Every structure is written in C-alpha cells, then in structure tokens.
Amino acid sequence: MQTATAQAQNVQLKAEGQVRVNKRLSDLGMCSRREGDAWIENGWVLVNGVVATMGQLVNLTDKIEIQRAAQEQQAQQVTILLNKPMGYVSGQAEDGHEPAVVLINPPNHWREDRSKTRFNFSQLKGLAPCGRLDIDSIGLLVLTQDGRIAKHIIGEDSEVDKEYLVRVVYGAVEKDVERHFPQDKLALLRHGLSLDGQALLPAEVDWQNPEQLRFVLREGKKRQIRRMCEAVGLHVVGLKRIRIGKVTLGNLPVGQWRYLGANEGF
Template sequence: MSDSAPPPTTRLNKRLAELGLCSRREADEWIARGWVRVDGQVAGMGQQVEPTARIEVDPAARGQQAQQVTILLHKPVGYVSGQAEDGYQPAVTLVQARSHWRGDGSRQRFAPAQLRGLAPAGRLDIDSTGLLVLTQDGRVARRLIGEDSEVEKEYLVRVSWGEVASDVQSAFPPAGLARLRHGLSLDGRPLKRARVDWQNPEQLRFVLTEGRKRQIRRMCELVGLKVVGLKRVRIGRVTLGQLPLGQWRYLGPHESF
C-alpha cells in the first residue's frame, strides 16, 4: 500500500497575494521584516505553505499599508507611463504639490514620501491622454493589472477612415464595427470581446477588459481606421471627471475600482 501524496504547496508570497492581502513584492518585504507567521513561526523568504497553513500578519504591516496612496493623474500627451525613455519624461514627474488639483475632496496632503514606490498600474501610450493610476498599494495594482483582472477601461477614440475625417460613422461599414467588438487577434492571440459604439460621427467609445500594448490603435489599423486622438475616461468605477489635464488627485477613502 503506497503512501498518499503530500498536499500541494504554494510559495508564501503568492499565497498572501491570492488572499488579497498584498502584492507578491509587498509580501516579500513583509516576510523580510519578520511580519508574517506561518503556524505560529516567523516565516522565511521563499517558504512553501500548505493550503491549511495558518497565516498571520503583524499589525505593523497593516499600518504601513494604510499610509500607502493611490493617485489619479490626467496624463497629457508627451509623457510615458513608466520609466523615462527616448528623452520623454515619466508621468510620475507631474505628481508634485503645485499640480495637485484644488478640487480634490480627499483632504490628504502631499508628502515626498508618497513618491516612494509609486508605480503605474497599467499603461497609457505617450500619444494618449486621460486617466492614469499610480499606486504604492500592491492590492490596487493586482486588481487593475493582475493576470485575472477583469476591470473595465473606457476610452473615447477620435478616428478617420482613409480620406474621410468627418462623419466617419456614415462611411465606415458596420462589418468593421462588428470586427472591433469581436473577432480580432493581436500577436497571434485572440482579443477578448469589447464594447465599441459610436459616441458621435467622428468618435468611438471603447470599453475593454484587457490592456495589450497599443491595443486600440492596432485594433483600429486592422479595420482600416486611423486613431486621431485617444483619451481614457474611466477605470472600473473611477472616472476622470473634472480632473484638469496635467493635474492629479488622490483616490478617496470611499472610492474603489
């Protein structure tokens, strides 16, 4: 009679992320600081845990997490989302006291420590504008850009079709619109179903649940459309609203994506 197989184990940092407590990177920091216990013992880096393991997190980790900020920026054209490239400035350089929107209702005050570890949760192309999320909170990043994320992103996209730059809606065949909604592939992989409708005769509204590189521009190219302007106006339940171009505000305590 053979012994039964041991239960499957998972790396502790992955398990903490799956429980929605933090990101994997944040989990590694907590483990390194001795803030995580498994079955009563201080956890070690790279530790594997069984599904039944009792995992406890020190209140100090919760306190650190409570101080983390998420920032909503109205990104202008000409700024890259992440690291500086080809002489272009990263969008995070716009996060400073003088560009903090006066209409921000969160009542939080800006402090330079809020820039530490502040990273974009998703891309917005250099030639696109609109809502960009920058966060110190791994939970927010995982919700927006994790492998299993289904958070909607809404865009307003001004287009032309060949020589047609006005009343594109009348000239563009309905079959092309149907292909934008479902049936296109990028890089050999089919795209998820999208909601695409005419907002006005020159502008389409896209609602996507994925974020491939330059996805909307490439989708439009596949059906013969050229993107003239692209603006992201919503991520999940959070909208760009009245936030002025080049300014930012905090994600409020009662807001979530």
C-alpha cells in the same frame, strides 16, 4: 542557487498543494508578492504563529497572519489619479520623454481634491502605474503604492474594464466617419480581431459621435486600440481614457492629480 535536490523537493511540495508564502499572501488579497517579500524580510509575517522565512512553502490550511507594523505601513500607502497629458510615458523614462510620475508634485495637485491625505515626497517611493497609457494618449492614469490595487486592475485574473474615447479618420474621410465606416468592420472591432497571434476578448465599441468611437476593453495589449483600428482601416487621431472600473476621470484637469478617496474603489 538551489541544488537539484532542493529543486526536486520544491516540485514535490508544490505538487502536494503547497505554495510560497508570498504567493499565498497575494492569493489571500493581503498584498502583492513583492510587498509580501518585504514584509517577510522585516519579520512581519507569521505562519501558524511562527515568523515566516523568505521562500517558505505553506499549505492552504496554514494560518497566515501579518503584524501590526505591516498593517500600518499598508494604511499609509496612496493611490493617485492623474489626467495624463500627451508627451509623457506611463512608466520609466524612455527616448528622452519624462515619466508621468514627475507630474505628481504639490503645484499640480487638484484644488478640488476632497481627500484628507496630505502630500509628502515619501508617497513617490514605489509609486507605479497600473497599466500603460501611450505617450500620444491622454486621460486617466492610476499610480499606486498598493500592490492589492495594482493586482486588481492589471493582474492576470483582473476583470476591471477600461473605457476610452477614440477620435478616428477613415482613409481621406475626416468628417461624419460613422456614415462612411462599414457595419461589418464595426462588428469586427467588437469581436473577431487578433493581435500577436492571439484572439482578442470581446469589446464594447459604439459611436460616441460621428467622428469618435467609445471603446470598453477588459484587456490591455500594447497599443491595442490603435492596432485594432488599423486592422479595419481606421487611423486614430486622438485617444483618451475616461474610466477604469468604477473610477472616472470626471472634471480632473489635464496635467493635474488627486488621491483616490477612501470611499472609492475600482
């Protein structure tokens, strides 16, 4: 625990434009803060040629370098694309439901995966989902060991959009919902709704077919699409994520996974 004096010194240093070295690593796009802490612990980070220490504050003009061991470790990190089935949670096991990561095993590896990466169980260590996909939703789920990718997809400043196909009913109307659903409510889905006391960002919402909407979002509040639909009288009966940024679900079968290719990016 820091003393009051140490805390005051840190406040003063930060006011002068200094930040912790792990944050500087993250801001430079070199790694996540958590990964930066691990590198610092291993002595793999240099500040102006000197090995960094945990919690060290640096200036924006300081030269930050990482040693080859950090680069090699990062090069071995994997990012996996899973077509999540219904009934699995995205993150930690909850309410008796298994996490989606249990599906990442050799039998479920898609035969048509063109990646040259070979599976080993060390790839499961630190493999975490980039955003959630509800237990009753299906489709593209990204799991990664690479903090840079996680930050790019779900970081505070992320501009990566996500695309969903959403099957809906409107009251007792199950067929040709498009014809019965008011245009002013469709406009509200696009912009004008709030959740948890906060206005939602504009969204792209259009009819994919008479019973299915296509949503493109640039944010990811908990159960956002379902709650947006409820707010305008729609009930979601099926939700599938088909794209995150430039990466699409494509022909990946339900319950199977593949590696993010070297030439792919979000």
